[in-house]
Amino acid sequence: MRPIVRLYDLLLYGMALIAAATLVWLMVSVVTSVAMRNLGVQPFAWLFTSAEYGLLYMTMLGAPWLVREKGHVHIELVTAALPGGLRRIVSRLIAAACVAVSLILAWYGLELFLTNVERNDYDVRAYFFPRWMLTISFPLAFTVMAIEFARFVFGPQLMHSGEAGIHE
Secondary structure (H helix, E strand, O other): OHHHHHHHHHHHHHHHHHHHHHHHHHHHHHHHHHHHHHOOOOOOHHHHHHHHHHHHHHHHHHHHHHHHOOOOOOOOHHHHHOOHHHHHHHHHHHHHHHHHHHHHHHHHHHHHHHHHHHHOOEEEOOOEEEOHHHHOHHHHHHHHHHHHHHHHHHOOOOOOOOOOOOOO
């Protein structure tokens, strides 16, 4: 079981690393594009397209790591007002709902990915890009998010701390 957990952690942190590198690329591509425009030069079309793709990859590949780190924005006004036992139940129910939504989105993402592969769809802009290379991120990311939310359903940690306000 331990090698599977290590492999899974490697996947999760690898996805987060790719998301972080993509964020750096977004900064470089936007600065380059703006600088080129200010110099009166037409920016390369692939700069804009790669930034668009980068936004998708960064979001999808970074989201599971954010779940693990409790980095998503959520408001604890209601859970902070609940007594401890009820707060644990509500927090686990919310996490279970997140698992369900993530699995539904993973399923539909998988259907979209398979449709793109079957139809041999291409995204045609600055260059021809197989669309499945974009949509593969949906089932992958949402499945990993479901696993991470499930850790809050069945594990010792709760998603909600029970304290309203900003905590670091």
